[in-house]
Every structure is written in C-alpha cells, then in structure tokens.
Amino acid sequence: MHTDLAVExxxxxxxxxxxxxxxxxxxxxxxxxxxxxxxxxxxxxxxLMNCLFGMLVPDExxxxxxxxxxxxxxxxxxIALGLGMVHQHFKLVPSLTVAENIFLGMEPTxxxxxxxxxxxxxxxxLARRTGLSVDPDRPVRExxxxxxxxxxxxxxxxxxxxTVILDEPTAVLTPQESRDLFRTLRGFTAAGMxxxxxxxxxxxxxxxxxxxxxxxxxxxxGTARTAEMTESALAQMMVGRPxxxxxxxxxxxxxxxxxxxxxVDAHDDRGLHALHxxxxxxxxxxxxxxxxxxxxxxxxxxxxxxGLRRPSGGRIVLNGQDTSQASAQEVRQAGLAHVPADRLVRxxxxxxxxxxxxxMGRQHQRPWSRHGLIRWGxxxxxxxxxxxRFDIRTRGPDAPVKSLSGGNMQKVVLAREFxxxxxxxxxxxxxxxxxxxxxxxxxxxxxxxxxxxxxxLLISVQLxxxxxxxxxxLVLFNGRIQAEMDPVTASLDEIGVQMMGGRxxxxxxx
Ligand SMILES: Nc1ncnc2c1ncn2[C@@H]1O[C@H](COP(=O)(O)OP(=O)(O)OP(=O)(O)O)[C@@H](O)[C@H]1O
Ligand SMILES: [Mg+2]
Numbered sequence: 001m002h003t004d005l006a007v008e009x010x011x012x013x014x015x016x017x018x019x020x021x022x023x024x025x026x027x028x029x030x031x032x033x034x035x036x037x038x039x040x041x042x043x044x045x046x047x048l049m050n051c052l053f054g055m056l057v058p059d060e061x062x063x064x065x066x067x068x069x070x071x072x073x074x075x076x077x078x079i080a081l082g083l084g085m086v087h088q089h090f091k092l093v094p095s096l097t098v099a100e101n102i103f104l105g106m107e108p109t110x111x112x113x114x115x116x117x118x119x120x121x122x123x124x125x126l127a128r129r130t131g132l133s134v135d136p137d138r139p140v141r142e143x144x145x146x147x148x149x150x151x152x153x154x155x156x157x158x159x160x161x162x163t164v165i166l167d168e169p170t171a172v173l174t175p176q177e178s179r180d181l182f183r184t185l186r187g188f189t190a191a192g193m194x195x196x197x198x199x200x201x202x203x204x205x206x207x208x209x210x211x212x213x214x215x216x217x218x219x220x221x222g223t224a225r226t227a228e229m230t231e232s233a234l235a236q237m238m239v240g241r242p243x244x245x246x247x248x249x250x251x252x253x254x255x256x257x258x259x260x261x262x263x264v265d266a267h268d269d270r271g272l273h274a275l276h277x278x279x280x281x282x283x284x285x286x287x288x289x290x291x292x293x294x295x296x297x298x299x300x301x302x303x304x305x306x307g308l309r310r311p312s313g314g315r316i317v318l319n320g321q322d323t324s325q326a327s328a329q330e331v332r333q334a335g336l337a338h339v340p341a342d343r344l345v346r347x348x349x350x351x352x353x354x355x356x357x358x359x360m361g362r363q364h365q366r367p368w369s370r371h372g373l374i375r376w377g378x379x380x381x382x383x384x385x386x387x388x389r390f391d392i393r394t395r396g397p398d399a400p401v402k403s404l405s406g407g408n409m410q411k412v413v414l415a416r417e418f419x420x421x422x423x424x425x426x427x428x429x430x431x432x433x434x435x436x437x438x439x440x441x442x443x444x445x446x447x448x449x450x451x452x453x454x455x456x457l458l459i460s461v462q463l464x465x466x467x468x469x470x471x472x473x474l475v476l477f478n479g480r481i482q483a484e485m486d487p488v489t490a491s492l493d494e495i496g497v498q499m500m501g502g503r504x505x506x507x508x509x510x
Pocket of ligand 1: 016019021039040041042043044045046047048088393394402403404405406407408433435
C-alpha cells in the first residue's frame with residue numbers, strides 16, 4: 001500500500017483513572033515533514049507521544065505506520081517499526097560513556113566481548129554523517145545538556161529511526177544549539193525522515209515546522225500549515241485567549257542591598273576554574289538578570305549563592321550575613337528562596353504529593369507543625385490555594401508530583417518558593433518547559449515579588465525572558481561578568497556579541 005503518511009494516530013483516547021489526558025486525538029504525520037505538536041502544560045502532548053512510542057497503551061484508537069495497522073505494546077515494538085523518541089527528561093546513564101549509552105543493549109561484540117573500538121568508531125562515523133559531533137569515550141556525566149541531547153538523538157538514529165519524536169528538545173538549549181538542532185532536523189527530513197517536534201517556543205515552531213497541530217485539554221483544536229500561522233494566532237489557539245509578549249511595566253526604584261558578591265571565585269566539579277572575580281549586588285525591589293549561553297558558569301554561580309558549592313575566594317553577603325561558607329540550609333535561613341534549574345534533581349520529590357512538596361523544608365515550622373506533628377489540614381489548604389494561584393493543572397493537593405506534566409511540576413517548585421516571603425529570590429531558568437500562558441503567569445508572579453520589595457536574581461538562557469523582566473542585565477561569559485547592559489536600550493545584536501565574549505565574529509562556544 002502506498003501512502004505519503006509516515007505515522008497516523010486515529011481516535012486515540014487515553015485516561016488516567018477518571019481523568020482524560022487524550023480524547024479522540026487524530027494526527028497524521030507526512031513523510032519528510034517536521035510536524036510540530038503544541039499546547040499548554042498538561043494538554044496531553046507527552047501522553048500522546050508515549051502512546052505512539054509504546055510507553056503507554058491507549059484505551060481507544062488505532063495507530064498506522066507507513067499505511068499499515070500496527071500494534072505497539074512496548075518501546076521495542078516502536079523502535080522495530082522505525083520510531084525513535086528523545087524524551088522530555090533525558091534518560092542517559094551518567095556513569096557510562098557516550099558510545100556505551102548510544103549502543104546500550106545492542107553493543108557490537110567480538111569473540112563474545114563488547115568491541116569498544118568498533119563501538120567508538122561507529123559513533124564517530126554516525127557523528128560525521130549527521131554533523132552531531134561528540135566524543136564517544138567521554139562519560140555522559142561530564143557533558144553539558146546540549147551535548148547530552150546530541151547523544152540522545154544519536155542513540156535514536158543508531159537504532160534506525162525513520163520518524164523521530166522530540167519532546168521539548170530546545171527547552172534546555174541555547175539559541176545557537178537550537179539553530180544547530182534545527183539544521184540537523186532539516187537534514188533528516190531532506191533524507192525522507194519525519195520529525196514530530198513538541199515545543200513551547202512558538203517562534204521556533206513557526207521557523208522550523210511544516211505543519212502544526214494544537215492540543216488543548218487533551219483534544220485536537222486543529223492542524224494547520226505553519227506558513228499560514230502567526231505567533232499570536234497560535235498562542236490564542238493553545239490558550240484560548242490572547243497572550244502578551246512584551247516587556248513588563250514597572251515602577252522604578254530599588255532599596256537596600258540584599259545580596260552582595262565581592263570577587264567571588266569558584267571551581268566546577270572537575271576542579272576547573274568556573275567563576276572568576278564575580279562582583280555584583282542585588283537590591284530590594286530589583287530584578288538583576290544573568291544572561292549568557294548555558295555552560296558559562298551559571299550553574300556554579302547559582303550553587304555558590306545557594307550554599308551548594310564553596311567559593312574558592314571572595315565574599316558573599318546575604319541580608320547582612322556573610323554566607324560565603326554557609327551550608328544550603330543556613331543560606332535559606334539567612335533569607336534565600338531558590339527555584340533551581342534542575343527541578344527533577346533538586347526541586348521536587350516526585351513520589352510525594354503536591355502538599356508534601358509544598359511543605360518541603362518547612363516541616364518543623366509554624367504554622368505547619370505543632371508539638372512535632374504536621375498539621376496536614378493546613379498544609380493541604382495552603383497547597384490548594386497555591387494550586388489556584390499558580391494554575392497548577394492537577395486533580396488536587398494529594399496528587400503525587402510524578403503524575404503532573406513537566407510544566408506543572410515546575411509550577412509546584414515556584415509556588416513553594418514564591419510563597420515563603422524571603423527577602424532574596426534566586427530563580428534559575430524559571431520557565432524552562434513552561435507553556436506561554438503559564439510563562440506569562442510566572443512572569444507576573446516575579447513582578448509581584450519585585451513590587452513587594454524582594455531582591456531577585458534571575459538566571460536565564462532565554463534572552464527574551466531576561467529582557468522582559470530585568471532592571472539590570474549582566475552578561476556571563478566564560479565564568480566572568482563580561483558586561484553590564486541596559487535591558488531597555490541595548491540591542492539584541494549588542495547583547496549577542498557580549499554573550500559570545502565581546503568579539504563580533506566569535507567562532508563557537510567556549
Ligand atoms: N501517569 C499519570 N497518572 C496520572 N495522570 C497523568 C499521568 N501522566 C500524565 N497525566 C496527566 O495527563 C495530563 C497530560 O499530561 P502530559 O504530560 O501529556 O502533558 P504535556 O502536554 O506533555 O504537558 P507539558 O507541556 O507540561 O510537558 C496532565 O494533566 C497530567 O497530570
Ligand atoms: Mg510534556
């Protein structure tokens with residue numbers, strides 16, 4: 001049978017208990033196209049792709065691959081049918097090398113032993129053919145997220161995928177890495193492969209996809225040719241109301257210094273010098289943004305401020321207290337609220353309920369506990385109020401965090417940290433993986449914290465986010481404050497140049 005459709009999902013319905021995550025969803029992906037799948041956090045995008053990839057079994061509906069009805073009961077079935085999936089949360093093994101990860105479960109052998117040389121060579125060959133360059137022998141734990149993702153893609157290709165599903169692949173990428181990724185994806189479709197791309201970045205969707213399907217509340221709102229769409233039309237389809245994208249209005253004025261860094265130096269996990277002579281202040285009622293390409297010291301900067309990494313030199317003063325050598329708990333007591341970049345590692349306990357996660361770190365404080373007993377009624381009521389305020393899409397405070405969609409997990413962390421009335425707020429990539437409607441809500445919350453006099457340090461690899469929120473913009477490059485720029489008057493090009501180290505024709509990342 002001849003068809004130009006690579007994948008057809010027909011009438012897919014998937015329920016979790018009484019909740020319907022996908023309702024009668026039909027989606028057809030053509031051969032050689034990049035088909036974008038968009039929708040709010042919790043709209044059902046990942047669920048749908050998990051049904052296609054055999055991670056979940058749909059309650060109703062059919063799947064056709066290359067025009068043939070198929071049964072997909074496991075990822076192995078999906079892989080055998082030429083499907084590959086790069087998940088929203090990466091699944092590589094950190095202690096193994098790049099090559100070991102790529103060939104996991106299908107290692108080339110020689111005389112009954114794994115042929116490491118052949119394995120590395122095969123990775124090098126694949127990397128050459130796809131332009132996704134990696135070092136096969138490097139352990140994954142040493143890689144930046146951008147490179148980790150390359151490894152995920154190579155792993156999918158090594159298994160012979162003809163349709164590649166990417167679930168929010170650019171949420172953790174820099175603009176340059178995203179452009180490189182899109183070039184790679186274009187190469188795939190030029191070779192007749194198909195791509196299903198989930199993304200919250202509508203500008204990217206408009207730039208790179210051929211067609212786009214919008215999901216809302218588990219159902220398809222429509223499929224359109226991308227060329228006929230605009231950002232605001234797409235946003236309106238997704239959210240069901242108009243969304244604003246501009247810089248946030250503000251009243252001027254900052255108060256006393258809340259955070260002071262003086263000549264701070266630090267080393268990374270490999271013992272390399274990661275922060276050099278960092279000095280700046282954040283005052284009450286002010287948002288200072290750290291812009292920069294990921295991997296230029298952002299992680300280490302957030303860690304030294306939060307007491308998760310010892311600075312090797314310099315001084316940090318928070319709320320009048322020297323916290324240079326303080327533990328994470330002491331820094332929190334001194335006045336830190338912290339939304340960490342990696343929500344799955346440091347942000348939440350996935351197995352616990354939303355209520356328990358909201359309580360995290362406050363178990364022994366009033367009014368949440370009395371005579372050593374946790375007052376769950378109060379905690380639940382607080383969680384319920386925060387669910388409403390932060391628009392967390394869930395069935396209630398008792399739901400385990402692992403049942404939430406990615407963006408809604410992020411909102412749980414934000415809700416907990418923003419509701420603590422601390423004088424200093426460190427927000428690291430606060431809207432990574434968050435949909436545009438919810439991003440607007442989070443930005444409004446950050447502005448409310450600012451208006452309440454909180455000193456805010458925003459670390460974000462998304463320059464548009466920095467420009468929308470910052471009173472002052474610092475560019476981090478190679479572990480140094482490369483420049484301070486005015487977020488209102490500086491041009492994107494000027495900032496971009498500083499992000500690459502100040503050379504107009506900077507070639508590549510550090
Ligand atoms: N295993 C599960 N048990 C219960 N509910 C679930 C489960 N998996 C997903 N859900 C629910 O189904 C809905 C859709 O989730 P899904 O992860 O598909 O959303 P999404 O569109 O990928 O969102 P995001 O953009 O935030 O990643 C969410 O409300 C989520 O809470
Ligand atoms: Mg998802």
